[in-house]
Amino acid sequence: MKHMLETESNNDNNSSFQPNIYDPRYWDSLDSKMIDILLQKGPIRDLSILKGPKDRFSRRFSATFYTRVLANGETCDREWLVYCKPLDRVFCFCCKLLRKGHAKGQLANDGFSDWNNFGTRLKEHETSAEHVSNMASWYELRLRLQNDQTIDSIAQREIQKEREHWRKVLYRIILIVKFLASHNLAFRGSNSKLYQDSNGNFLGMVQLLAEFDPVIQEHVRRITNDEIHKHYLGHGIQNELISLLADAIRSEIIRKVKQAKYFSVILDCTPDASHQE
Numbered sequence: 001m002k003h004m005l006e007t008e009s010n011n012d013n014n015s016s017f018q019p020n021i022y023d024p025r026y027w028d029s030l031d032s033k034m035i036d037i038l039l040q041k042g043p044i045r046d047l048s049i050l051k052g053p054k055d056r057f058s059r060r061f062s063a064t065f066y067t068r069v070l071a072n073g074e075t076c077d078r079e080w081l082v083y084c085k086p087l088d089r090v091f092c093f094c095c096k097l098l099r100k101g102h103a104k105g106q107l108a109n110d111g112f113s114d115w116n117n118f119g120t121r122l123k124e125h126e127t128s129a130e131h132v133s134n135m136a137s138w139y140e141l142r143l144r145l146q147n148d149q150t151i152d153s154i155a156q157r158e159i160q161k162e163r164e165h166w167r168k169v170l171y172r173i174i175l176i177v178k179f180l181a182s183h184n185l186a187f188r189g190s191n192s193k194l195y196q197d198s199n200g201n202f203l204g205m206v207q208l209l210a211e212f213d214p215v216i217q218e219h220v221r222r223i224t225n226d227e228i229h230k231h232y233l234g235h236g237i238q239n240e241l242i243s244l245l246a247d248a249i250r251s252e253i254i255r256k257v258k259q260a261k262y263f264s265v266i267l268d269c270t271p272d273a274s275h276q277e
């Protein structure tokens with residue numbers, strides 16, 4: 001459990017004012033994202049505070065209230081009980097953060113400080129239906145946030161998966177362009193549609209890969225089912241990739257020439273129809 005003072009001194013290092021989310025005084029102004037973080041981390045208890053200041057009846061807050069003694073003598077920690085020293089009040093962590101509409105009782109609102117009746121009030125509160133339901137929601141939410149199972153994270157994972165798919169598709173298209181270019185093969189035929197006659201080497205390679213590669217298989221499936229219209233197989237993308245590869249090769253040659261200082265050029269010539277080299 002982190003120390004309350006530690007988080008406060010961390011905030012001091014920051015020039016812009018950042019409220020300490022563990023401080024119940026700021027809980028009403030937190031947005032839903034901050035509340036999620038707080039619910040996941042749980043409250044922070046300052047263990048150095050053993051007793052609060054005495055009230056006019058000489059009664060006060062005591063750290064012993066954190067422990068609940070069950071009827072059979074067993075003890076358990078009241079994890080939800082939060083003492084706010086500057087206010088000298090206690091709050092119920094889950095009822096204050098998870099209340100729906102107007103909640104009854106000061107523990108879920110402005111804090112409780114009637115130390116004379118505190119013991120009775122605690123027992124009443126922790127057995128109330130509202131508190132039990134809020135505790136259950138808190139534990140369940142915390143578990144889901146820890147296991148990354150909220151609706152948000154499912155959407156996030158879907159986006160990540162899609163991004164990964166497109167990266168793999170593009171990688172294969174680049175490799176096809178690289179293969180055809182390095183073997184001096186023509187890219188296009190007289191037809192530019194998948195699975196039609198004379199559609200050229202490029203689309204032919206895509207069809208070949210679709211026979212066994214699951215990534216291209218899925219890509220081709222989406223195209224033939226009209227699920228996507230940006231298929232990255234058209235003339236434009238082929239030319240763009242060819243010129244990107246050419247740029248990369250040219251800069252690599254220039255880099256090597258500059259580094260080597262001395263270099264020779266070999267030309268491979270072929271005679272034309274008039275037998276001229």
Ligand SMILES: [Zn+2]
Binds near residue numbers: 092094095096125131
């Ligand atoms: Zn409660």
